[in-house]
Amino acid sequence: xxxIKGRAVSTGIGSGRALLYKAHEEVVHRIAIAEDxxxxxxxxxxNALRKTSAQLKKIRxxxxxxxxxxxxxxxxxxxxxxxxxxxxDAIRDQIREQRVRSEWAIKEVERKYxxxxxxxxxRTFQEKIRDISDVLGRIIANLRxxxxxxxxxxxxxxxxxxxxxxxxxxxxxxxRGGIQGIVLTGGGETSHTVILARAREIxxxxxxxxxxxxxxxxxxxxxxxxxxxxxxxxxxxxLAEVEQKRQQYQAYRVHLGAVSRLPNQTRDxxxxxxxxxxxxxxxxxxxxxxxxxxxxxxxxxxxxxxxRAGLSxxxxxxxxxxxxxxxxxxxxxxxxxxxxxxxxxxxxESGEENPSLGQMAVRMxxxxxxxxxxQLRAILRANQSGNIRLLLPMITEIEEVLAVRALxxxxxxxxxxxxxxxxxxxxxxxxxEIPGVIPLMPHLRGLVDFFSVGTNxxxxxxxxxxxxxxAVSYLYSxxxxxxxxxxxxxxxxxxxxxxxxxxxxxxxGQCFPGLMLLGLGFTDFSMxxxxxxxxxxxxxxxxxxxxxxxxxxxxxxxxxxxxxxTLIEALVRRYPALFLGRNFS
Numbered sequence: 001x002x003x004i005k006g007r008a009v010s011t012g013i014g015s016g017r018a019l020l021y022k023a024h025e026e027v028v029h030r031i032a033i034a035e036d037x038x039x040x041x042x043x044x045x046x047n048a049l050r051k052t053s054a055q056l057k058k059i060r061x062x063x064x065x066x067x068x069x070x071x072x073x074x075x076x077x078x079x080x081x082x083x084x085x086x087x088x089d090a091i092r093d094q095i096r097e098q099r100v101r102s103e104w105a106i107k108e109v110e111r112k113y114x115x116x117x118x119x120x121x122x123r124t125f126q127e128k129i130r131d132i133s134d135v136l137g138r139i140i141a142n143l144r145x146x147x148x149x150x151x152x153x154x155x156x157x158x159x160x161x162x163x164x165x166x167x168x169x170x171x172x173x174x175x176r177g178g179i180q181g182i183v184l185t186g187g188g189e190t191s192h193t194v195i196l197a198r199a200r201e202i203x204x205x206x207x208x209x210x211x212x213x214x215x216x217x218x219x220x221x222x223x224x225x226x227x228x229x230x231x232x233x234x235x236x237x238x239l240a241e242v243e244q245k246r247q248q249y250q251a252y253r254v255h256l257g258a259v260s261r262l263p264n265q266t267r268d269x270x271x272x273x274x275x276x277x278x279x280x281x282x283x284x285x286x287x288x289x290x291x292x293x294x295x296x297x298x299x300x301x302x303x304x305x306x307x308r309a310g311l312s313x314x315x316x317x318x319x320x321x322x323x324x325x326x327x328x329x330x331x332x333x334x335x336x337x338x339x340x341x342x343x344x345x346x347x348x349e350s351g352e353e354n355p356s357l358g359q360m361a362v363r364m365x366x367x368x369x370x371x372x373x374x375q376l377r378a379i380l381r382a383n384q385s386g387n388i389r390l391l392l393p394m395i396t397e398i399e400e401v402l403a404v405r406a407l408x409x410x411x412x413x414x415x416x417x418x419x420x421x422x423x424x425x426x427x428x429x430x431x432x433e434i435p436g437v438i439p440l441m442p443h444l445r446g447l448v449d450f451f452s453v454g455t456n457x458x459x460x461x462x463x464x465x466x467x468x469x470x471a472v473s474y475l476y477s478x479x480x481x482x483x484x485x486x487x488x489x490x491x492x493x494x495x496x497x498x499x500x501x502x503x504x505x506x507x508x509g510q511c512f513p514g515l516m517l518l519g520l521g522f523t524d525f526s527m528x529x530x531x532x533x534x535x536x537x538x539x540x541x542x543x544x545x546x547x548x549x550x551x552x553x554x555x556x557x558x559x560x561x562x563x564x565x566t567l568i569e570a571l572v573r574r575y576p577a578l579f580l581g582r583n584f585s
Contacts, residue, residue: 296526
């Protein structure tokens with residue numbers, strides 16, 4: 001028996017025989033061709049493109065039957081890449097100019113795109129280059145008629161085990177049915193594989209280092225998507241424990257289902273709203289099905305790098321409009337491009353000594369007025385249902401708000417001249433992420449319609465701690481007295497202005513930090529859709545009067561660890577069943 005820890009990204013407990021996927025890496029050599037062979041080579045490429053298009057069409061069709069039309073659109077984005085004249089023409093140009101076989105031309109184009117994207121650390125951007133590499137790899141396989149990468153597998157329930165999965169292979173394997181769990185040694189929370197797994201409610205674990213080496217095709221495997229653990233070749237005793245845990249989890253899900261039908265209010269009747277943070281349009285349905293009362297944060301950075309939609313106003317309008325329609329009548333908050341820091345666009349400026357304190361987000365796009373105005377026009381045009389809100393990230397000073405307001409006025413006037421004047425008013429909000437903005441909040445009356453607290457960056461800037469730096473990450477804490485004080489001031493200013501305010505950082509979806517926020521007076525929270533059901537269970541089980549009294553006592557404590565211990569001890573003592581009732585891990 002082997003146990004491997006990972007990170008659960010789609011909850012649940014599944015088991016079955018191992019379906020081992022080992023990606024086949026195509027080795028490509030540069031093979032020159034004569035001038036009179038160029039047309040024949042272009043014909044060969046065209047055949048492979050047609051075959052690839054047909055394969056993707058079938059994968060989408062099979063996937064649509066299993067997970068529905070919207071999730072199957074992930075594969076549609078790959079089909080559109082085949083119609084992207086820039087991408088395909090670049091391959092053809094390589095063949096003509098370099099006089100090489102198609103495989104080498106494709107690899108050269110892939111290297112070019114990878115070079116553009118290599119400095120982009122943002123996860124959604126990485127998914128875009130994965131889409132491109134996936135399609136190009138499939139074309140090469142069709143040029144060579146390469147076999148698949150899945151070993152012979154048993155019938156019945158299966159657990160898919162792989163180092164990583166390209167979007168098309170994930171769709172193909174999930175679309176075949178019978179997959180009860182997925183284990184990846186790599187992967188990430190926003191990958192298309194994970195999005196598809198969540199749509200199908202398949203327990204999934206990523207970061208399970210060594211899993212592909214430890215398992216043999218056909219081995220019995222348990223995927224514990226609650227504890228984040230993979231058990232390979234479990235003993236009879238372990239299987240009995242897993243079955244008991246599965247039954248407990250099913251009972252817990254039934255309980256969550258009952259909780260989801262309850263009003264969104266605490267035990268003493270205080271209303272709260274739980275919304276969803278999403279990164280890709282494909283996640284909207286999952287978010288709303290999870291009980292979200294709208295989309296509290298839609299990150300738009302992926303559009304900037306989409307070869308088809310990136311700078312197209314009309315394509316952005318379609319994306320935003322669909323988002324709003326699916327969220328209606330609840331709000332759909334669209335954050336403008338938040339590039340910079342670890343999210344640098346291909347071909348963009350780089351090499352800043354301290355990018356976290358440099359050119360980013362609104363700072364960047366106020367210098368790129370036409371690109372920024374294009375996005376603003378798209379958002380204004382899309383708001384036909386009236387539930388779209390526009391959110392500005394990384395605001396530092398009032399001058400930036402005034403400058404954006406001026407651009408919005410220009411965008412509105414331009415639309416009016418074309419007979420596209422917005423029929424609905426679009427509220428404008430700013431993210432509170434930079435500590436220096438907190439004392440400016442009282443001066444924003446009339447300039448800002450709502451606020452959104454980005455606790456991830458707020459904590460980082462308050463404490464001067466990079467949470468991704470393992471050497472100092474222990475200092476990154478939502479319980480630091482300075483952070484608690486900053487949050488208290490933000491809430492107070494919002495109340496004085498009478499403005500709505502939502503917390504959209506990771507604190508919102510975490511148990512004890514979330515309860516501290518509730519005790520501070522926050523009532524609107526936006527989080528990962530996976531956290532919504534559990535957070536509602538917690539929030540509906542507490543009394544805000546007790547929370548407020550407990551949190552008020554924290555202001556007299558100067559120690560981060562003592563703040564955390566005091567809060568947790570008080571809550572567990574008052575509500576033991578609420579926090580000790582989950583026996584899954």
